[in-house]
Amino acid sequence: MSNQHNRRDFLKVVGGGGLVTAAALYTPFAIGGASKKVVIIGGGMGGATAAKYIRMMDKSVEVTLISADADYYTGFASNEVISGERSLTSISFNYSALRKHGVKVIIDTAADINAEKKSVKLASGKSISYDRLIVAPGIDFRFDEIEGYDAKIADEKIPHAWVAGVQTKLLHDQLHSMKNGGTVIVAPPRNPFRCPPGPYERVSQMAHYLKHNKPKSKIIVLDSKDKFSKFGLFTNGWKKHYGYGTENSMIDWIPAYKGGKIEGVDANARVVTAEFDDFKADVINIIPAQKAGKIAFTAGLVNESGWCPIKGDTFESTIHKNIHVIGDAAVASPLPKSGYAANSEAKVCAAAIVALLNSDKIPDPTFVNTCYSVIAPGNGISVAMVYGYKDEKIIKIKGSGGLTPDETFDAKLRSREVEYGYSWFHNITSDAFG
Secondary structure, three states, rough: OOOOHHHHHHHHHHHHHHOOOOOOOOOOOOOOOEEEEEEOOOOOOHHHHHHHHHHHHHEEEEEEEEEEEOOEOOOHHHHHHHHOOOOOOEEEEEEEEHHHHOOOEOOOOEEEEEEEEEEEEEEEOOOOEEOOEOOOOEEOHHHOOEEOHHHHHHHHOOOOOOOOOOOHHHHHHHHOOOOOOOOEEOOOOOOOOOOOHHHHHHHHHHHHHHHHHHHEEEEEOOOOOOOOOOHHHHHHHHHHHHHOOOOOEEEEEEEEHHHEEEEEEEOOOOEEOOOOEEEEEEEEOOOOEEEOHHHHHHOOOOOOOOOEEEEEOOOOOOOOOOEEEEEEEEEEEOOOHHHOOOOOOOOHHHHHHHHHHHOOOOOOOEEEEEEEEEOOOOEEEEEEEEEEEOOOOOEOOOOEEEEOOOOOOHHHHHHHHHHHHHHHHHHHHHHHHO
């Protein structure tokens, strides 16, 4: 059977993932002959999407996906796991469908990359060669910026839960076992970090749980910033549901200019030290500042920012040839570090790699991002933007963006936003892992 699919059939396949990007519009090649090898490190939204789409675009390409874990937990929707609105299993995905697409999946850790020899060394000792490599390592944490905080403490006592999974459950259990009248501290990181609205949706979800189960409790947000994504929408939502700005507010947000930036933590005493004061809490959720995942540092793919510089039309590293970096680890501003952006970047990268492997013209890329947040049941908000590529830079397309209106509260609109968010979750996870 020919590898050639017509344009209409291919669009039917990719259309379920939301807005069709330039990568999705790319017509697949009809190719015979020798196999071409693409290795992908990281099985999150970026890596899984890239693996699937390369195989869909060109079945002559041999695709190997390396994932450290057999199951992937999405960061988006994990805040509802913490509040108890959904289960941990509802955000868990495996790679069985990717295998059906012909992707070879290896559960192992990438230990090193030899850019000259074009090979990846695994923790098990095996080496895998490639023609093109995609690195989608996600994030790592700058624990050294907070005195008394490290990976062990995060796993055992004070979870960041910013990589969903075991720590998500730990934070859920801590919140749900806390006494009525207890104090929760949430400490969002400085920019840039994964999912800019995420910490404030988490505060909202925690407040929703506490309001209905432990109404005497309080959340203190110690922020490293003076403002955050969807600021007005969140704070107005907090006013509506949680008394924000009143004497009875369940949420107290302390920005950096008021001393909100945290400097240290005593895990045993459960005390957080901020710039001007100490805060004691029953539950502490510190989300540290972030950087690219470990393998990006090992392979020398990062610059002084701690992130990976790339070419915006192919996502090829500007440091090492034949290596592409997608997702949170890439320097792709103005694209945010989000699951939707990673999915969009992966499609653009996949189309570029297939073109490069076949000495064909690289498609003109476009990208899309939407971030949904649930402040309370029936009150959802979102921000969206379409991006293009011009003068060797990723740019926002003027007039393409959208933000949930906030002039007057429209209950039907906000309820639809929640449903849109849940539909988006289903579509994008099916697009990546289905």
